[in-house]
Amino acid sequence: MNSTYFIELFLGGLTRGSIYALIALGYTMVYGIIQLINFAHGEIYMIGAFTALIVSGALAFTGLDPVLIFLIAAVVAVVWSASYGITMEKIAYKPLRKAPRLSALISAIGMSMFLQNYVLLAQTSDFQPFPELIPDLAFLDPVSNIMNTTQFIILVTTAVVMILFTLLIRYTRIGKAMRATAQDKIMAQLVGINVNRVIMFTFLIGSSTAAIGGVLISSHVGQINFYIGFIAGIKAFVAAVLGGIGSIPGAVLGSFVLGLTESFGTGYISSDYEDVFAFAFLIIILIFRPSGLLGKPTKKKV
Amino acid sequence: MAPILDVKKLRMDFGGLRAVNDVDLYINEGEIVALIGPNGAGKTTFFNCITGVTKPTAGDVMITPPSSGKTERINGLKPNTITERGLARTFQNIRLFQNMTVLENVMIGRHPRMKAGVLGAILRDPRTKAEEKQVIEDSYEILKKLNLEMFVNELAKNLPYGAQRRLEIARAMATEPFLLLLDEPAAGMNPQETRELDDTIVRIRDTEGITILLIEHDMSLVMSLSERIYVVDYGKLIATGVPEDIKSNPEVIKAYLGEEINA
Amino acid sequence: MSDTAKNGLSRYITAKDVKRSAIMAVWFMFLTFPIMVIKVNTVTDTVEWRWFNMLIIGVASFILSHVWKLMIDRREGRMADAVSSSVIVEKKTLRDRMEEKPMIKKVGSLVILVIAVLFPIVTGMYQTSIMITALLYVVLALGLNIIVGLGGLLVLGYIVFYGVGAYTYALLNYHFGLNFWLALPLGGIFAMIIGILIAIPVLRLRGDYLAIVTLAFGEIFRIVMENWNGLSFGPSGIANIPRPTLFGLDFSIQQSTTLTYYVIVIFVIITIFIVRRLEDSRLGRAWVAMREDEIAGEAMGIDMWKTKLAAFALSTFWAGVAGVIFAGKTTFINPASFTMWESILVLCMVVLGGMGSIPGVISGALIITLLPEYLRAFSELRMLIFGAVLVLVMVFKPEGMIPAIRQKYEFKGITGNKNKGDK
Numbered sequence: 004m005n006s007t008y009f010i011e012l013f014l015g016g017l018t019r020g021s022i023y024a025l026i027a028l029g030y031t032m033v034y035g036i037i038q039l040i041n042f043a044h045g046e047i048y049m050i051g052a053f054t055a056l057i058v059s060g061a062l063a064f065t066g067l068d069p070v071l072i073f074l075i076a077a078v079v080a081v082v083w084s085a086s087y088g089i090t091m092e093k094i095a096y097k098p099l100r101k102a103p104r105l106s107a108l109i110s111a112i113g114m115s116m117f118l119q120n121y122v123l124l125a126q127t128s129d130f131q132p133f134p135e136l137i138p139d140l141a142f143l144d145p146v147s148n149i150m151n152t153t154q155f156i157i158l159v160t161t162a163v164v165m166i167l168f169t170l171l172i173r174y175t176r177i178g179k180a181m182r183a184t185a186q187d188k189i190m191a192q193l194v195g196i197n198v199n200r201v202i203m204f205t206f207l208i209g210s211s212t213a214a215i216g217g218v219l220i221s222s223h224v225g226q227i228n229f230y231i232g233f234i235a236g237i238k239a240f241v242a243a244v245l246g247g248i249g250s251i252p253g254a255v256l257g258s259f260v261l262g263l264t265e266s267f268g269t270g271y272i273s274s275d276y277e278d279v280f281a282f283a284f285l286i287i288i289l290i291f292r293p294s295g296l297l298g299k300p301t302k303k304k305v
Numbered sequence: 306m307a308p309i310l311d312v313k314k315l316r317m318d319f320g321g322l323r324a325v326n327d328v329d330l331y332i333n334e335g336e337i338v339a340l341i342g343p344n345g346a347g348k349t350t351f352f353n354c355i356t357g358v359t360k361p362t363a364g365d366v367m368i369t370p371p372s373s374g375k376t377e378r379i380n381g382l383k384p385n386t387i388t389e390r391g392l393a394r395t396f397q398n399i400r401l402f403q404n405m406t407v408l409e410n411v412m413i414g415r416h417p418r419m420k421a422g423v424l425g426a427i428l429r430d431p432r433t434k435a436e437e438k439q440v441i442e443d444s445y446e447i448l449k450k451l452n453l454e455m456f457v458n459e460l461a462k463n464l465p466y467g468a469q470r471r472l473e474i475a476r477a478m479a480t481e482p483f484l485l486l487l488d489e490p491a492a493g494m495n496p497q498e499t500r501e502l503d504d505t506i507v508r509i510r511d512t513e514g515i516t517i518l519l520i521e522h523d524m525s526l527v528m529s530l531s532e533r534i535y536v537v538d539y540g541k542l543i544a545t546g547v548p549e550d551i552k553s554n555p556e557v558i559k560a561y562l563g564e565e566i567n568a
Numbered sequence: 569m570s571d572t573a574k575n576g577l578s579r580y581i582t583a584k585d586v587k588r589s590a591i592m593a594v595w596f597m598f599l600t601f602p603i604m605v606i607k608v609n610t611v612t613d614t615v616e617w618r619w620f621n622m623l624i625i626g627v628a629s630f631i632l633s634h635v636w637k638l639m640i641d642r643r644e645g646r647m648a649d650a651v652s653s654s655v656i657v658e659k660k661t662l663r664d665r666m667e668e669k670p671m672i673k674k675v676g677s678l679v680i681l682v683i684a685v686l687f688p689i690v691t692g693m694y695q696t697s698i699m700i701t702a703l704l705y706v707v708l709a710l711g712l713n714i715i716v717g718l719g720g721l722l723v724l725g726y727i728v729f730y731g732v733g734a735y736t737y738a739l740l741n742y743h744f745g746l747n748f749w750l751a752l753p754l755g756g757i758f759a760m761i762i763g764i765l766i767a768i769p770v771l772r773l774r775g776d777y778l779a780i781v782t783l784a785f786g787e788i789f790r791i792v793m794e795n796w797n798g799l800s801f802g803p804s805g806i807a808n809i810p811r812p813t814l815f816g817l818d819f820s821i822q823q824s825t826t827l828t829y830y831v832i833v834i835f836v837i838i839t840i841f842i843v844r845r846l847e848d849s850r851l852g853r854a855w856v857a858m859r860e861d862e863i864a865g866e867a868m869g870i871d872m873w874k875t876k877l878a879a880f881a882l883s884t885f886w887a888g889v890a891g892v893i894f895a896g897k898t899t900f901i902n903p904a905s906f907t908m909w910e911s912i913l914v915l916c917m918v919v920l921g922g923m924g925s926i927p928g929v930i931s932g933a934l935i936i937t938l939l940p941e942y943l944r945a946f947s948e949l950r951m952l953i954f955g956a957v958l959v960l961v962m963v964f965k966p967e968g969m970i971p972a973i974r975q976k977y978e979f980k981g982i983t984g985n986k987n988k989g990d991k
Contacts, residue, residue, distance in 0.1 A: 040776060053603060060608030061615050079602070086599050095959045098640065102966030105722065109919045112912055113958025120952040125603045125621075132610050237783075237908070244780045275795040282784035289781055290769050356867060388869035396867075402860035405853070406974045413857045417869030419850050423878060426849030427842050437849075445979055458976040480869050 011149045012270040013263065018154045018223070020262025021161035025216030026239035027246075027254040028168065029088075029209025035185040035249035036205050038104060042111035043091060044213060045236020046118035047084050049229060051214025052133075052221040053122055055080040059134050073136040073222070081214045087118075088210025089203050097199075115233070122229040130228045133221040153223040160219060164212060165255060172251065177204055185249070241285050247298020256296055260284075307369040307376055309334050309516055310355070310392075310484055315364035317350050317540075324350040326540035327364070332484065334371050337510055337517045339531035341524075343560055347540040348520045349397055352488055356394050357384035368392065370483050389417045393482035395473040397489045397520075403462035407453060410461050410472055411444040414479025444479060450513075451475045451505065467498040471505070478509065485509065487519040491526050499526055506530060528552070536560065585634065592633035593626045600625050643964055684833050688826045696829050700897055702937040703832040704890050709917040709933040710839050710926065711886030716915065717923035717972070718852060719879040720859025722779040724911050725786025728766075729759040729884040731793070731906035733891020738806040738901050739799075748812040751892045759888025760881050767880040771873065786908055793903040805902025812896045828897050835893065839886055840926060846882065847926075848975050855879055856924070920961055922968025931969060 026048050033041045058076040065072075095114045099107040140152045172178040184191040184201045192198050220235075221227045238261065246257025261281055268280030288296065308331035317325040324347045332338050340348050354361040360381045369376045370391050379387055393414075402410050419440060425433035448454045451471045456464055461472060470490060477485055490506070491499045503526055509515050521527045527534065527548070534551045536544040538560040544551060551557055604625060607616040688696040712726045733755035740746040740754065770781045793800040800806070811824035812831060819827065846852045854875045857865040866872055895901050913936060921932020939957070943950035961969065 034776075040779070050603070056610065057602045057606050057608050060610050060613075061606050063613070064615070083599070083602060090595070090599060095963070098643075098963045099966055102962070103923070105716070105919050105923065106962045106966040106968075108722075109916055110959050110962040112916060113955045113960075113962065116951055116955030117959065118955075120949075120955060122603060124948060124952060125600075126607060127609070131608075134610060241780060241784070244777060248776060276791060279788050279791050282788050285784050286770075286781055289773060289777055293773050293777060295777075358863065358867075383871070384863075384866040385869045385871045388867060394867055396864065400861050400864035400867075402857050402864065404860055404974070405856055406976070408977055409853060409856075409974060413853055413865070413868050413870070416850060416854060416857075421850045423846075423851060423882065426846050426851050429845060433849075441977055445977075454979075457979065458974075460974065476868060 007149060008270070012266045014150050014154060014158075015270075016263035016266030017259065018157050018262070019266060020242075020259035021157050022216045022220050022235070023239045023242045023262055024255045024258035025161060025164065025212045025219075026235060027243040027258045028212045028251065029206075030236075030240050031243040031246070031248055031251060031254040032181070032205050032209050034243070035251075036181065036188075036202055037096065037100070037107075039096060039107050039111065040240065041096075041209075042108065042236070043095075043114035043118060044209065045232035045234075045239070046115050047088050047091075047210045047232070048213040048217040048235055049227070049232030050087055050118065050122065051080040051084040051210075051217030052227045052231065053126060053217075053229075054083045054214075055218040056131060056133055056221065056227060057126075059136060063134060069134075069136040069138070076136075077215070077218045080218050081211045084214030084217070085207045085210045088206040088213075091118075092203060092206045097202075115236075119229050119233065126229065128229065130226045132226045133224075135222075135225070137222060153219070157219045157223060160215065164215060168208075168212070168251075171208070177201070181205060238281065241281060245285050245288055245295055247295030250295070250297045250299070253295055253297035260296070307367075307374075308332055309369050309371060310518070311365075311367040311369070311376075312355065313365040313367070315351065315354055315366065316362045317347070317354050317359065318362045324540050325354060325361070325537075328535075328537065328540070328542050330535055330542075332516055332518055334483075334516055335510065335514070336533065337506065337519070337531050339527045339534045340518065340520050340537065341522075341527055341534060342537040346537045346560075348537060349488060350540075351537070352394060352486055352520065355379075355387075356392060356486065357382050357387040368484075372483070385417065388480050388482075391481070391483040392486065393477035393480045393484075394486040395470075395477050395488055395490060397492065399469050399473060401461040401469060401472060401476070404460060406458050407448065407456045407461055407464065407472055408441070408444055408458065410476050411447050411479045412440055414447075414476040415440045415444060417480055447475050447479050450478075450508075467494055467501075470494065470502070474505070474509075478513070478515070482515060484516045484518060487517065487521075489520055489522060491521060491523040494523075499523055502526070503530055585637065588637070589630045589633045593630040596629035597622050597626045639964060688829050693822050693825050696825055697897075698938070698941055700825070700829050700832050700893075702934055703829075703836050704894055704897075705914065705917060705937045706836055706930050706933040707832070707839050707886050707890040708914045709921070709929045710836075710843050711883045711890070712914050713918050713924065713926075713929045714843065714846070714855070714883040715879050716918050717925070717929065718847065718855040718859060719876065720855075721876065721879065722775065723782045723883075724779045724908070724915065725782035725784070725789075726883075726887060726914055727906045727908075727910040728786045728789045729763055729887035730891040730894065730910070731789060731903075732759040732762050733888035734895040734901045734905070735793070735800065735806075735891075736888070737892040737895045738809050741809060742806060748810065748892070748896050751896075752889055755892035756885040756889040759891065760885045763880045763884030764877060767877055771876045771880075783908060783911070786906075786911055790903045790906055790908075793906070800903070803902055803904070805900060805904075807900045809895050809899045809901065811899060825897075828893065832893055835889065840930075844926060847924075851875070851878060859924075916958060920958065920968060922970045922972055925968065925970050925972035928968050928970035928972065935969075 026044065029044050029047070030041060033039055033044070055076040058079045059072050062072045062075065091114055095110045096107055099110055137152055137156065139147075140155065143150060143152055143155055172181065180191070180196045180201050181204065183194070183196055184198055188198055191201070239258070242258040242261045243254045244257070245261055246253030246255070261284070264284050265277055265281050269277045272280070310330070310332045312328065312330040314327045314329060315325055316323065316327055326347075328351060330340070340351065342348050350359070353359045355366055357379070364380070366379050367376055368379055368390060377390070379390060382390075402413060405413070419436055421433045421436055445454065445457065448457060451474060453468060453471055453475060456468060461469065464472060470493075474485075474487065474490065487506070491502055494502060506517060506519070507530065510517055519531070531548060534546065534548055535542060536551060536554075536557050543556045543560060544554045546554070601622065604621040605618050607618060608614075687699060708726070708730060712723065715721050715723050715726075736755040736758045737746070737748065737751035740751060746754075766782070766785050770778060773781060794803050796802070811819065811821070812827055813819045813824060814827065854865065854870045857868065857870060858872060858875055862872060894905075917932040917936050918929050919932075920936065921930065922928025940950050940954055943953060946953065
C-alpha cells in the first residue's frame with residue numbers, strides 16, 4: 004500500500020466530486036422546485052466550457068495577462084450560461100408546468116439534443132484544446148506529484164461557491180422564497196411569492212454554478228467537445244440522486260462520494276469499469292436507502 | 306357474536322409525536338358509527354392504521370367477518386390484503402383514478418373479487434369473458450345505486466365534485482366489504498348534497514347490509530346518522546356514547562371550543 | 569381567455585407584438601453571440617468572426633417569436649374553451665368516425681395490412697431494411713409502453729432487454745449453433761428473467777429513483793459487455809450471426825431480408841393483438857390504476873408488487889424477442905447498439921406518440937425512426953431539427969400526438985355521452 008498513491012487518488016476523487024457537485028446543485032434545485040429531471044442541464048455546463056474557450060481564444064491576440072483572460076472568460080461563460088438556462092426554461096419547460104411530468108422530461112431531452120447539435124454545427128465536432136492560462140502556483144511545487152494547480156483551484160473555487168451558495172439559500176430573501184417554493188408551491192404563491200420568478204432564478208443560479216464547473220474542468224482536462232455535457236450531466240444526476248434528489252447538502256455529499264468511489268475504483272481495481280463502480284454503488288445505496296443518503300423518506304400522504 | 310371490528314389499545318407514533326394514543330373502539334354488525342374530533346386529532350391516522358396504509362406501533366386490530374365468523378388480527382397486513390378481507394375505505398382528499406372512466410373506477414374495485422390472470426387476458430377464454438361481462442354488469446348496478454349511471458363513460462376527473470365523492474363510495478362498495486370506512490364523505494358538499502349523502506349512507510347499510518364507520522366534520526350529518534360516536538382529541542379517546550350524550554359531554558365541548566356541535 | 573385567442577389567426581399584429589419580437593430578436597442575438605459569431609480554432613490559433621450569422625438569428629427570432637406567441641395563445645385558448653364550456657363540442661376526428669362506423673376501422677386496417685405485405689415487393693431491399701428497423705422500434709415502443717404508458721413507472725434502461733435478446737441469439741448460435749427460430753422465444757424468456765431479477769430489488773423505489781436505477785443497470789450491462797471479452801467478445805462484438813432462413817434452405821441476402829421483414833410484421837401484429845387485450849383486462853386496468861394513484865389502487869385490493877412485476881415481465885419479453893430479430897437482421901452485434909441513448913429514444917417514442925395509446929406509440933416509433941432517415945437530405949441539421957421537434961410537440965401537444973382514450977361501454981337505456989355534440 005502506497006500512501007502517496009492513496010492521497011493522489013483521494014485528491015483526484017475530491018476534484019471529480021467538486022465538478023459533479025457544481026453541476027448537481029443545478030439538478031437538485033430544479034428538481035426540488037419543479038420536479039423535473041433537467042436533462043439539458045449538462046448542456047449548459049458544456050456551453051459554459053465552450054463560451055470560455057471561445058472568449059479566451061478571441062482574447063489571446065490582445066496580449067492581456069493570461070490570468071486576466073481566464074477570469075474574463077469565466078465571467079462571460081457564467082453570464083451566458085445563465086442566459087441559456089433561463090431561456091431554456093421559458094421555451095421548453097414553462098409551457099409544460101401543468102402537463103404530465105414525462106412530457107417535460109421529453110422536452111428536456113429534446114432541448115439537450117438541440118443544444119448539443121447547435122454547438123456541434125456552430126463550432127466543431129472535434130476536440131478543442133483549452134488554452135493554458137493559469138500559471139503553476141509556486142507554493143504547490145513541493146506537492147506537485149500529488150496535486151497540480153488546476154486541482155487546487157477547483158477545490159478552492161468549489162469551496163467558495165458552496166459557501167456563497169449556502170449563504171444565499173439560508174439568508175437572502177430569494178433563498179427563502181426558493182425554499183418555500185420547494186416545500187409547497189401553492190402555499191408559496193398564497194403568501195405572495197412570485198413562483199415564476201423563483202423558478203427563473205433557480206435556473207439562473209443552477210446554470211451559473213454549472214458554467215463554473217465547465218470552465219474549471221476544461222482548464223483541468225485541457226480539451227473539450229460538444230459531447231462533454233451529456234456524460235457529465237448523467238454523472239451529476241447520479242450524484243444528486245445518490246445524495247437524495249431535491250436535497251442540496253445531499254447533492255454535494257453525493258457528488259463527493261461518487262467522485263471518491265470512481266477515483267478509488269479505477270485506481271485500485273480497474274479503469275475499464277470506471278462507470279460500473281459509480282452505477283453499482285448507486286444501486287446498492289438506493290436498495291438500502293430508497294431516498295438516497297440525505298433524502299427525506301417519501302412519506303405516503305393520505 | 307364478536308364485534309366485526311375490535312380495536313384494542315391502538316397506538317401510532319411518528320417520531321416523537323403520538324398521533325393515536327391507546328384508542329379502543331369496536332363496531333357491531335349493522336351499526337353506523339362515527340369517529341369525530343377536531344382537526345389533527347388523529348382520525349385519519351386511525352383509519353390508516355386499520356386499513357394498512359401505516360403499520361401501528363402497538364395495539365391490536367381484530368376483525369370478525371360476518372360471513373366466516375372467524376376472528377383475525379390484521380395489524381401490519383398490506384392494504385390490498387385488508388381490502389380482500391372485507392374492509393374498504395374512501396379518502397378525505399378524493400383519490401379517484403382521474404383518467405379512467407367512471408365505470409372503470411368501479412371495475413377496479415371489483416379487482417380483488419376477480420380471478421383472471423395474464424393468460425386469461427390474452428386468450429380470452431370463456432371463463433374470463435364471462436367474468437369480464439359479469440364485472441361490467443355488476444359495476445353498472447353499483448353505479449345505479451349511487452345515481453351515477455349517467456356518467457358511466459365519463460372520465461372521473463370531469464365529474465362534478467359531489468359525484469366524485471359518491472364515486473369513491475361506489476368504488477369502495479365494489480370490493481364487497483362488510484365494513485365501509487368513510488373519511489369525511491361530506492367534506493366540501495353543500496347542504497342539499499349532504500342530505501342526499503345522509504340517505505345514501507343509510508340505504509347502503511339497510512339494503513346492502515354493510516356496516517359503516519365514518520369520520521366526519523359535519524355535525525348535523527354525524528348526529529342524525531350515527532348510532533354511536535367516538536370522540537378523539539390529541540390522539541386520545543375522550544368520550545364515547547350515543548349522540549345525545551356526546552352533545553352534552555363537557556369534555557367534548559371543551560375539545561371543540563368554538564366549534565358548533567348543534568344538531 | 570384572451571381576446572387574441574378568440575380572433576385566432578385573423579388578429580392584427582399590434583405595435584406591442586412588434587416591440588416584443590424586437591426584444592426577442594435582440595435577446596437571441598445576444599444569447600447566440602459567442603457561439604454563433606465567433607469561431608475559434610485553438611489548434612491553428614485562428615479566430616473567425618461570422619457577423620452574418622447574427623443577422624440571420626435576429627431575423628429568424630423576430631419572425632419565430634410571432635409564430636410562437638400565436639401558437640401559445642391558440643393553445644391557451646383551446647384549454648380555456650375546454651374548461652369553460654360544459655358541453656364540449658369537439659371536432660369530429662377520424663377516430664370518432666372510426667368509433668361510429670367500425671367499417672372504417674376494418675377497411676383502414678386492411679389497407680395498412682395490404683401495404684405492409686406488398687412493401688418489400690414494391691420497394692427495394694434498402695427500403696425494406698429501413699422498415700425492419702422501424703418496426704423493431706415499434707415493438708420496443710409497444711413493450712416499453714406497458715411499463716411507462718400504462719403502469720406509469722419511468723424506466724430509462726429498457727434497451728438492456730433488447731441487448732439480452734440479441735446476445736442470447738448471438739451467443740447460443742456461436743457456441744451451440746442454435747437457430748433463429750428457437751432463439752426467438754428463448755431471447756424473450758431470457759430478457760424476461762433478467763427483467764424480473766432486476767425488478768425485484770428495485771420495485772420499491774419510487775418515480776425518478778426507479779428511473780435512475782434502471783439507467784444504471786443499462787449502463788452496467790453495456791460496460792460489462794464491452795469489457796468482458798470472454799463472454800461477449802468485447803467492443804469488437806459478434807459477427808456472422810446467421811440470418812433467418814426457412815426449412816434449412818440457402819437464402820440470398822435479399823430473400824432473407826424479405827423473410828425478416830415478414831417475421832417482424834407478423835410479430836408486430838401479435839404484439840398489438842396481445843397488448844390490446846392486456847390493456848382491456850383486469851391486469852391492464854390494474855396497471856392504469858397504479859399509474860393514476862398507487863395508494864388508492866392498493867386500497868381497492870390491487871397487489872402493487874405483483875402488478876409491477878407483471879408489467880416488467882411482460883414488457884421486457886417483447887424487447888428480448890425484438891433483440892433476436894435485430895441480431896438476425898444485422899448479422900453483427902456489439903455493445904455500441906445498446907447505449908443509454910437508445911433507451912431514451914424508445915422512451916421518446918412512447919411519450920411523443922401518446923402514453924398508453926397503441927396507435928400513438930406506433931406512430932411515435934415510426935416518426936422517430938423514419939424522420940431522421942428521410943431528413944438525410946439535411947444531414948447536418950437533422951439531429952438539431954429532431955431535438956426541436958421533440959420540444960415543440962411536447963409544448964403544443966403534451967399528451968402526445970394521439971392521446972390515449974378509455975374503453976367505453978354500452979348499456980341498455982343509456983344512450984350515454986359517447987358522442988356528445990353529435991346529432
